[in-house]
Amino acid sequence: MPNKTLSDFAALHEPVSHGTALFPIALYEITSTLWMEERIWYHWHEELEILVVTRGCARMNIAGRSHDIREQDIVIVPSGALHSASRTPGQPFCFFALVFSPSLLDRSGSDDIYRKYIAPVFENRLQFPEHIVPHSAWQQELLTLLYSIRDLFAEKAPGFELLVKARLLEIWHALAARSIPASSPKPGEDRAAHHIKPVLAYLQKNYRRQISLREVADAVHMSEGHLCRLFRSVTGMTLTDYLHLYRISVSADLLIQNRHSISEVAGMTGFNNISYFNKIFRRYMHMTPTQFRQSDHAHPLSFTGR
Template identity: 30%
Template structure:
């Protein structure tokens, strides 16, 4: 009898809010874990769109290769490699020379493996690991002496989640403990991550999130470079370089793109006049709003609203 593999549907760019936080639920409150499978053919640029989430993540590459950026560090990974991504780290993946690539993402809330009552395991192992705000990502590959143990537990977790045989939850959780036992036993031997400047990386992450939160709270108003630079604590020139490096577009390009996404929602879900939508999303000139909207969507706001394929949803 052929085995039936079932994975959680993949999040996409529509599941990432304007602060780059992924808003997908991974599992539920009783079983907060999900395994996603992604298979990209050659020519795909964005393997994983830039985002962050409070859950922990184990990334397992099973075919091809790609470049994974986690905060300020890049990892060039190939089939068989494994990355452990702690909570709240911005991460994304790009193609490596247009190579096709397939990978699994195991995403779970740390509460899934933490002790409900503080005990020796929690105090000695998980608290130091999960409460370290400067904890870097970890990269595992076949040259690590303990790699076979880590790979074995990861593959077992994927198979258990996919097949969902009776009592699979117990075995899946036990294999997560095996994964962390191997990680904690051998952290001093981990290679490929020696040059991370933890304090700088954390500061950069904090500044990114502070920037995005400011945009989210103020996009309806007229935001100047002077205002946001002062809010972040940079000069205008430093802020522009910082923003372009971390978001790969200029600040005003990003701001307009976010405003247009807000406008798209209002066009499809309200009966507001186009001029009112322009004002609601931070554009004080309706003509300029139309120009920017058409540049981003290839349609005027009125044409976008009239498309028969658009379905209003909440």
């Protein structure tokens, strides 16, 4: 399976298919390091995601709710939820994630199993536990099943798809037994996330060129002041900080590929001034682009499944 990088994993509204049309599930694995500002950018997808931390710790934000997660913790990301994560300073953040469509569990979408146990979750009428710390027996069993799926993807023996689906149904049974009616968002919370999605999409689509605050505000039909307040309330950072972080993440990937000069990489990621590119790159990567390219650290984070 091809390696991926962190910015690949977090395309905003991911247009890619997770898995295949006939087997709509993918497993992604990330091995983190300590040398850069590592984040999973705010993004969302219609599929449900189950994430297992394998090393280190991070803070994860799901639809405005923050969770401090650490090794062996399990996180369930609901369908359509805007989410992000950033590692704890000085700590690695390694994890694997399963991302899958409801059609994997029941392709017909018309029987009692789908109607009673699957549709309510993907339609956000029922809510699974969002952050699971594996203390009890059922939580430990859940962790064992998830690691089993990871092993099945790694080996891909004939018929592994049958066992993946079987394990996933066991996981679903354990989670469904502990589901609760989905709570209503706080006033304005859901609306804020709804309005910020097109802002993020605009930034990620246009990061290669110069973008002004006025341009973004006009594109999403907001005043500049309202846009700044809303963006910070949802993402916890300024619009400029987010754009810098995204550009530097993409530029790091391009430097790893070693196909372009540093000045070309700067221009490809929206930096028209090489000195400014060096300054911003150093701010987040703690080294210059040249040092990064020459360092032993210049390797993509490992992904599987896409």
